[in-house]
Amino acid sequence: MKRFLPLLIIAVVLVATVAATWMLLRSQKPGNSANNASPTPTNPVTDTPGADPPHIRGNPKALVTVEEFGDFQCPSCGVYYSELKKIENEFGDNLRVVFRERPLIPPHEHALLAAQAAEAAGLQGRFWEMHDKLYENQTTWSVATDLVPIFVDYAKQIGLDPDRFMKDLNGEAVAARIFQDGKRAHVFNVNTTPTFFVNGKEAKDDQWKPEGLREMIKQALREAGK
Amino acid sequence: MSAHVSSGESQNKIAWSYLIAALVSLIGLGDAIYLTVQDLTGQHLRCTIISGCSEVLGSSYAHIGPVPLAAMGAFAYFSVFSLSILAAFGYRLARPLLAALVGLMFLMTLWLLYLQAFVIHHFCQYCLLSAAVTTVLTAIVLGRGIMKRRS
Incomplete structure (x- = not known):
């Protein structure tokens, strides 16, 4: 068991890292976060990010x-x-x-x-x-x-x-x-x-x-x- | 990576300095993941302590090709974490690899600090935190190497 303990720790941290990244990505998506005050598209030219209004x-x-x-x-x-x-x-x-x-x-x-x-x-x-x-x-x-x-x-x-x-x-x-x-x-x-x-x-x-x-x-x- | 310590140090003895390095690397990992997510989602990152995050993270140095530098940092910190854990549990091969990786990261940190100070003329607090983490990791790895030589 001791032999596999470090690998287990690394695997746990890897899973936690992936989960945390996924949750952060989800929370940052437009319309899903308090950080995005405006629900409107970011830009009238296209929906790609850019200073708004251009x-x-x-x-x-x-x-x-x-x-x-x-x-x-x-x-x-x-x-x-x-x-x-x-x-x-x-x-x-x-x-x-x-x-x-x-x-x-x-x-x-x-x-x-x-x-x-x-x-x-x-x-x-x-x-x-x-x-x-x-x-x-x-x-x-x-x-x-x-x-x-x-x-x-x-x-x-x-x-x-x-x-x-x-x-x-x-x-x-x-x-x-x-x-x-x-x-x-x-x-x-x-x-x-x-x-x-x-x-x-x-x-x-x-x-x-x-x-x-x-x-x-x-x-x-x-x-x-x- | 399966080569265990065979002499001088007991297989059961955990090298605490490597565990500390692993914990410290988690700070860097969290910082790098946060920056990567902000980059991927196109969010404007606000500096809360000093100003300059936008200038640094919006500069051409924030990416290598299409890849955010922060994502590479996250990968590097996770590698440091993994190697530290393996080193702490006596995997011999992990130690030189860890030293090499941390050394490389320290050189990269010096380069990025130079860019912030003399090229971009702005500092980003998240980048400075990463620099501090890498410096601490370097100190741990160096300190351990020096102590080992003395003993």
């Missing part, structure tokens, strides 16, 4: 949704920023753009703080203004050592309450949104930025280029019967 620019009822996973310090995102604006203008009310935080740290050591700044602005209803500000001035703040005064200055320029902005910058609400977008990025296996999804379909290879993205949007419009 940041949407354009016609909320547009036939085509371009969902971007972006990193404010990523140079490609900075270059694509102006291209995407052109695309938004071209397709007008037929297109809506959703932005998701995907700060890549490393190599972008300031990406997280920039994402926090954008989300803090979002809490005051000015996410897109800060989003634009960050991309338009990417080459300035990316090389700075003390970013907070720069971001506070941007906050003032777009009409935010700087005290609230400072408070929100490291707040739980901002962290939670970035975390949820990170979870979504993980589910979609997004490891580079910018990554685009057109009506849920990832823009890969040549589709990723502005012309390819335009083609995907046109195709999505055709599929929607427009």
Whole structure:
């Protein structure tokens, strides 16, 4: 019996571990837990997790949704920023753009703080203004050592309450949104930025280029019967 | 794994330090399982003592491929528990395996602490608890090794 006692102990702990994991998983399922305050789907774009509500620019009822996973310090995102604006203008009310935080740290050591700044602005209803500000001035703040005064200055320029902005910058609400977008990025296996999804379909290879993205949007419009 | 201690230590004598290591590893196992479940269910984990859980657990370092790092931690802690129990009951082969595993975990802990301190610039309390558990395990294994050499 003594010979088998350690194996018995290990087996008991293994069973207890599996049972505890199963119970925890069950208790965390939506609608099964006090942690989930809202019984509604987590996201209007799909049911996959993500910051809710997402940041949407354009016609909320547009036939085509371009969902971007972006990193404010990523140079490609900075270059694509102006291209995407052109695309938004071209397709007008037929297109809506959703932005998701995907700060890549490393190599972008300031990406997280920039994402926090954008989300803090979002809490005051000015996410897109800060989003634009960050991309338009990417080459300035990316090389700075003390970013907070720069971001506070941007906050003032777009009409935010700087005290609230400072408070929100490291707040739980901002962290939670970035975390949820990170979870979504993980589910979609997004490891580079910018990554685009057109009506849920990832823009890969040549589709990723502005012309390819335009083609995907046109195709999505055709599929929607427009 | 069936090689029992044959000399120097009685087969019946339980090595208490290994039992302590087994108990300590259960703390790490619980911590890692909690983190894994939070990850799998997509829940936002709130830091109650320090802030920074979201930044750390939402970073690209929280996964290796599709696998949450916490799940690997849970597997490692369960392995430590099993090897500690086997070592405590005199399974000789379990001891070097335990020492190697704990050493590997300690190196991983140092790497993760470095990432939190110098790359992500945020600390996660659950990760710090895991680091503390691994450090204690390392101390137990090292301490036992030193004592054995002296005797």
